[in-house]
Amino acid sequence: MEISSNGGGFFDNADDLLSTIESELGPEAAEALRLSRERRQHPRELTDSESREFRTALDPVLHDLRMSGAIVPDVREQPWDDDPDFVFGWIESASSGLGIRIQLGLSAAERLADVADQVQEWEVEELAAEGRPATWPECPEHPDSHPLTPEVRDSRALWCCPKSGHAIHPIGALGLSSLLVVVASG
Numbered sequence: 730m731e732i733s734s735n736g737g738g739f740f741d742n743a744d745d746l747l748s749t750i751e752s753e754l755g756p757e758a759a760e761a762l763r764l765s766r767e768r769r770q771h772p773r774e775l776t777d778s779e780s781r782e783f784r785t786a787l788d789p790v791l792h793d794l795r796m797s798g799a800i801v802p803d804v805r806e807q808p809w810d811d812d813p814d815f816v817f818g819w820i821e822s823a824s825s826g827l828g829i830r831i832q833l834g835l836s837a838a839e840r841l842a843d844v845a846d847q848v849q850e851w852e853v854e855e856l857a858a859e860g861r862p863a864t865w866p867e868c869p870e871h872p873d874s875h876p877l878t879p880e881v882r883d884s885r886a887l888w889c890c891p892k893s894g895h896a897i898h899p900i901g902a903l904g905l906s907s908l909l910v911v912v913a914s915g
């Protein structure tokens with residue numbers, strides 16, 4: 730967004746500005762601007778090990794976005810906070826950014842489901858902003874109805890139908906489902 734590319738004195742009263750942006754343009758615009766400001770305040774790149782944790786949790790979700798023709802964000806491997814219990818990075822489009830956080834205390838499957846949840850929230854807003862159905866990933870059992878929900882079952886991160894409870898496919902395996910056993914719940 731144009732406004733976030735402005736620099737220098739524009740941010741002298743950044744908190745006031747964010748309040749104004751939030752009330753006039755909505756929380757997404759304020760969040761995008763806040764992230765832009767935080768990126769300037771924390772300009773470092775992720776370390777190699779942080780990058781590995783970040784990409785391991787994020788890349789499977791990006792795969793699912795690509796395979797379903799959804800909007801794929803640019804990824805910034807730049808932390809926006811310094812909490813040692815997390816790895817931080819962010820995703821962005823031309824119009825909005827979202828800070829992603831990987832909680833290191835979680836298992837690999839839990840991290841994946843947690844990141845899928847974060848990315849999904851960004852994706853449905855992006856789709857809606859483009860006038861596309863905001864149901865990503867769409868439930869194949871109930872077309873034009875609802876998105877799948879990320880869940881952890883038996884130490885696996887899965888996209889599940891919130892209505893039937895069925896596990897549809899593993900997170901990160903969209904488009905590969907014919908090769909995988911579809912696991913029914915219960």
Ligand SMILES: [Zn+2]
Binds near residue numbers: 870875892893
């Ligand atoms: Zn469903």
